[in-house]
Amino acid sequence: MANLTxxxxxxxxxxxxxxxxxxxxxxxxxxxxxxxxxxVAACGxxxxxxxxxxxxxxxxxxxxxxxxxxxxxxxxxxxxxxILQQAWVDHQVAQCGYCQSGQIMQAAALLAVTPEPTDEEIxxxxxxxxxxxxxxxxxxxxxxxxxxxxxxx
Amino acid sequence: MSRIGKIARRSFLIGSAxxxxxxxxxxxxxxxxxxxxxxxxxGEVALNPFVLIDGExxxxxxxxxxxxxxxxxxxxxxxxxxxxxxxxxxxxxxxxPGKAYYNRGMGAQALPMxxxxxxxxxxxxxxxxxxxxxxxxxxxxxxxxxTVDGFEKMRHAGASARETLKEAAARRFGVSRSSLKTxxxxxxxxxxxxxxxxxxxxxxxxxxxxxxxxxxxxDWRYLGKSQPREDQMPKATGTAEFSIDVRLxxxxxxxxxxxxxxxxxxxxxxxxxxxxxPGVEQVVDLGDGVAVVATNSWxxxxxxxxxxxxxxxxxxPATTEEMYDAFARAMEGDANSxxxxxxxxxxxxxxxxxxxxxxxVPYLSHAQMEPLSGTAVYHxxxxxxxxxxxxxxHCRRAAAAEAGLPEEAVTMHTTLMGGGFGRRGYxxxxxxxxxxxxxxxxxxxxxxxxREEDMTHGFYRPGAIASFRGGVKDGTAVLLDGKIAGQSATxxxxxxxxxxxxxxxxxxxxxxxxDQPYAIPNARVRGYLxxxxxxxxxxxxVGASVNGFFLDSFMDExxxxxGADPLEFRLALMRGEDARSAGVLEAxxxxxxxxxxxxxxxxxxxxxxxxxxxxVAEVIEVHQTDAGIRIAKAWIAAxxxxxxxxxxxxxxxxxxxxxxLSAALHQQITFADGAxxxxxxxxxxxxxxxxxxxxxxxxxxxxxxxxxxIGEPGTPPAAAALANALFDLTGKRxxxxxxxxxxxxxx
Numbered sequence: 001m002a003n004l005t006x007x008x009x010x011x012x013x014x015x016x017x018x019x020x021x022x023x024x025x026x027x028x029x030x031x032x033x034x035x036x037x038x039x040v041a042a043c044g045x046x047x048x049x050x051x052x053x054x055x056x057x058x059x060x061x062x063x064x065x066x067x068x069x070x071x072x073x074x075x076x077x078x079x080x081x082x083i084l085q086q087a088w089v090d091h092q093v094a095q096c097g098y099c100q101s102g103q104i105m106q107a108a109a110l111l112a113v114t115p116e117p118t119d120e121e122i123x124x125x126x127x128x129x130x131x132x133x134x135x136x137x138x139x140x141x142x143x144x145x146x147x148x149x150x151x152x153x
Numbered sequence: 154m155s156r157i158g159k160i161a162r163r164s165f166l167i168g169s170a171x172x173x174x175x176x177x178x179x180x181x182x183x184x185x186x187x188x189x190x191x192x193x194x195x196g197e198v199a200l201n202p203f204v205l206i207d208g209e210x211x212x213x214x215x216x217x218x219x220x221x222x223x224x225x226x227x228x229x230x231x232x233x234x235x236x237x238x239x240x241x242x243x244x245x246x247x248x249x250p251g252k253a254y255y256n257r258g259m260g261a262q263a264l265p266m267x268x269x270x271x272x273x274x275x276x277x278x279x280x281x282x283x284x285x286x287x288x289x290x291x292x293x294x295x296x297x298x299x300t301v302d303g304f305e306k307m308r309h310a311g312a313s314a315r316e317t318l319k320e321a322a323a324r325r326f327g328v329s330r331s332s333l334k335t336x337x338x339x340x341x342x343x344x345x346x347x348x349x350x351x352x353x354x355x356x357x358x359x360x361x362x363x364x365x366x367x368x369x370x371x372d373w374r375y376l377g378k379s380q381p382r383e384d385q386m387p388k389a390t391g392t393a394e395f396s397i398d399v400r401l402x403x404x405x406x407x408x409x410x411x412x413x414x415x416x417x418x419x420x421x422x423x424x425x426x427x428x429x430x431p432g433v434e435q436v437v438d439l440g441d442g443v444a445v446v447a448t449n450s451w452x453x454x455x456x457x458x459x460x461x462x463x464x465x466x467x468x469x470p471a472t473t474e475e476m477y478d479a480f481a482r483a484m485e486g487d488a489n490s491x492x493x494x495x496x497x498x499x500x501x502x503x504x505x506x507x508x509x510x511x512x513x514v515p516y517l518s519h520a521q522m523e524p525l526s527g528t529a530v531y532h533x534x535x536x537x538x539x540x541x542x543x544x545x546x547h548c549r550r551a552a553a554a555e556a557g558l559p560e561e562a563v564t565m566h567t568t569l570m571g572g573g574f575g576r577r578g579y580x581x582x583x584x585x586x587x588x589x590x591x592x593x594x595x596x597x598x599x600x601x602x603x604r605e606e607d608m609t610h611g612f613y614r615p616g617a618i619a620s621f622r623g624g625v626k627d628g629t630a631v632l633l634d635g636k637i638a639g640q641s642a643t644x645x646x647x648x649x650x651x652x653x654x655x656x657x658x659x660x661x662x663x664x665x666x667x668d669q670p671y672a673i674p675n676a677r678v679r680g681y682l683x684x685x686x687x688x689x690x691x692x693x694x695v696g697a698s699v700n701g702f703f704l705d706s707f708m709d710e711x712x713x714x715x716g717a718d719p720l721e722f723r724l725a726l727m728r729g730e731d732a733r734s735a736g737v738l739e740a741x742x743x744x745x746x747x748x749x750x751x752x753x754x755x756x757x758x759x760x761x762x763x764x765x766x767x768x769v770a771e772v773i774e775v776h777q778t779d780a781g782i783r784i785a786k787a788w789i790a791a792x793x794x795x796x797x798x799x800x801x802x803x804x805x806x807x808x809x810x811x812x813x814l815s816a817a818l819h820q821q822i823t824f825a826d827g828a829x830x831x832x833x834x835x836x837x838x839x840x841x842x843x844x845x846x847x848x849x850x851x852x853x854x855x856x857x858x859x860x861x862x863i864g865e866p867g868t869p870p871a872a873a874a875l876a877n878a879l880f881d882l883t884g885k886r887x888x889x890x891x892x893x894x895x896x897x898x899x900x
Binding site: 015016018020021022023024026027029030032033034035036037038039040042043045071072073075076077078081085086088089092093094095096097098099100101104122123124126127128129130131132133134135136137138139140 | 202220221222277379381382384385386387388389390391392393394395397398400406431432448449450451452454507520521522523524569570571573599603605800801804805807808809810811812815833834835839840841842843845847848
């Protein structure tokens with residue numbers, strides 16, 4: 001039994017300690033916004049934040065989670081989207097959409113540290129997040145747009 | 154009729170097995186409407202198989218696989234345009250499997266001739282062939298056919314629903330239907346009284362459906378303009394439900410493990426080590442593999458890796474080189490097809506310069522982002538099952554067969570798909586989930602394929618080789634003789650899906666090569682098939698994904714041998730042959746500012762492919778940098794006849810380009826000792842944010858030609874455009890894919 005704080009709420013997960021956080025979220029808590037793509041930190045679909053840092057949740061054992069977890073569900077909700085999520089909608093980024101939770105969480109971590117990223121900084125931050133639909137041009141536009149809006153906010 | 158039958162027998166087509174059946178039953182019977190599969194719930198009314206109204210509002214049934222192509226929004230917009238309701242006021246559902254949802258769009262692709270020449274009698278016969286869709290239960294999403302399929306059908310569904318609602322209102326008001334109008338989801342009487350559709354639906358359902366002419370394009374308010382996609386908010390908030398996200402009370406999680414020698418038997422297994430893995434509950438024998446059932450997917454996958462197996466070999470050569478040797482031998486034998494054979498391709502015209510080149514492309518996995526899965530619960534006399542699939546009727550049938558149930562006892566839910574690209578046009582992941590559920594009565598269970606299991610059990614894009622001989626003279630091509638050898642994607646697909654491969658020439662094996670609008674006086678393209686039992690199948694753009702690279706690389710080689718500008722060389726051969734194709738080449742020339750000259754350290758390549766009814770031209774620019782070669786920029790031009798949603802069309806085009814570049818750069822499935830060697834994205838990488846070119850401009854040419862597909866045609870020119878750009882930069886010709894080993898790219 002592991003105790004976690006996820007999106008500001010305390011949760012208990014009844015799974016073995018070595019089970020990765022990804023599966024604790026998905027299978028233990030039915031929080032399915034965080035996706036499984038590769039299981040080996042090669043695609044970024046499972047990206048969440050631990051204490052604000054973007055991490056691949058497929059590589060963090062439940063017993064090793066060192067801080068508060070934020071998932072896509074905690075970034076914003078359909079009724080109250082984060083600026084970044086709204087930018088994703090405005091730019092119609094998603095095609096199949098499967099990788100986008102991870103893309104958004106990675107981008108959110110970038111903007112938290114680098115409020116006005118250059119194209120090169122976006123490249124560097126987002127290189128680990130795969131999208132097989134090739135939505136990269138719109139991801140880039142959405143990040144720039146959200147950065148502007150968050151500066152203005 | 155006999156003419157159709159004759160074409161059916163001598164052609165190899167996606168539906169040729171079914172065409173024979175269709176003709177036997179007769180076109181008349183096929184034209185009778187299929188039963189409406191919608192069973193309205195209490196307070197709901199189904200005006201036709203596509204429009205369902207209840208007290209809450211109007212629901213449009215989009216019985217298409219949403220794999221990212223935006224089909225749900227576009228189909229709903231087609232209905233909205235005629236029904237006089239805002240597209241975003243419509244709810245959209247996939248709906249149940251139903252014969253009424255057969256794909257009309259498959260017909261024209263079935264003709265054994267270049268699509269750009271389809272007109273007159275050929276188009277008529279193509280339309281007749283769409284009856285095949287019904288007999289074959291072709292509720293299929295694929296072949297870039299969804300917009301073709303829905304373009305008229307969904308507008309008719311909207312128009313008929315509108316007029317029938319008006320008729321109901323006319324009776325209630327005691328006025329003529331023609332005196333009424335509709336707006337914003339309501340019928341409006343001459344005195345301004347509004348009756349919402351929701352209040353008229355029950356009365357309308359009792360009437361015979363009224364039909365109406367479709368509105369002219371000049372009256373459109375929504376179509377032709379970019380619409381907000383209905384799936385954007387759910388996908389940006391993690392609330393969209395994919396196949397892997399299905400959650401049921403008391404659900405178990407299972408991982409699949411099958412023979413790495415694909416199609417080989419399982420001779421035995423020892424589950425002992427798997428049962429030691431914390432969280433694992435049982436190991437279930439599935440006949441040709443096992444499912445490890447656990448409290449969570451990760452424990453299940455760990456367990457699956459711990460099972461010790463005794464596998465039999467697969468029915469195909471054990472190594473990649475043996476497979477390609479089989480292709481080479483096939484090329485020495487009898488041709489399966491010669492669908493292009495003009496003039497005399499054997500004799501080099503006097504004074505012509507000969508050009509020779511051999512090419513090779515690898516096997517490819519689809520590597521869609523969401524690994525395969527299915528979720529099912531079996532109750533003895535019925536089953537409920539969920540999967541993200543492109544052919545729900547076949548999937549339901551497969552699940553029913555696994556459970557020994559009649560099809561109507563199986564409730565099939567088709568979820569959103571985390572990419573498909575052809576891989577989800579199969580029943581395997583649905584069938585295995587059903588097979589497992591039968592072993593666990595009353596227990597909901599999700600069967601997941603690990604990324605490794607998915608990648609090593611694809612229905613791969615088959616590898617192929619090509620040998621081209623050309624002749625150039627006076628700056629133009631005077632001879633083209635191409636031979637293409639490989640495994641047949643369609644034969645394998647049809648064997649898996651319906652148990653038999655269609656006879657006759659395999660059109661898809663040579664599409665993208667035999668059917669291009671280049672007026673070369675002596676031209677021949679022959680296809681050769683190697684037959685072995687490695688399962689292969691459609692992969693985004695299918696045959697054109699192979700032949701777009703082969704042919705348009707060779708066109709570039711001929712242009713250089715002829716001393717001509719590569720773009721002008723193609724254009725000169727195209728102008729008199731197909732104006733639409735010439736139009737996109739001119740559009741990409743203008744967009745990219747093509748001059749034929751590039752500065753030191755910069756290379757440019759152009760490529761063209763006409764596939765799925767849509768001509769597409771792409772220009773790629775590569776830069777030599779200190780860190781290696783960078784794919785810097787891209788320009789795309791395409792003519793789908795008409796763009797219903799321009800933003801979405803652009804997304805499909807740059808997405809198709811990225812998919813093609815990913816394969817060209819990085820991807821190959823190779824075999825050693827009978828098993829696929831690549832397991833995951835670390836050895837099967839793709840274009841990423843930092844390696845994706847800037848897509849500088851996308852020109853959509855709307856020639857007004859009949860509407861054609863857009864999901865696939867962006868892919869075929871990508872590899873050739875890159876290879877041609879690399880030649881311009883380095884002077885080295887790329888004839889074997891992938892390229893990452895041969896050229897030093899930025900990583």
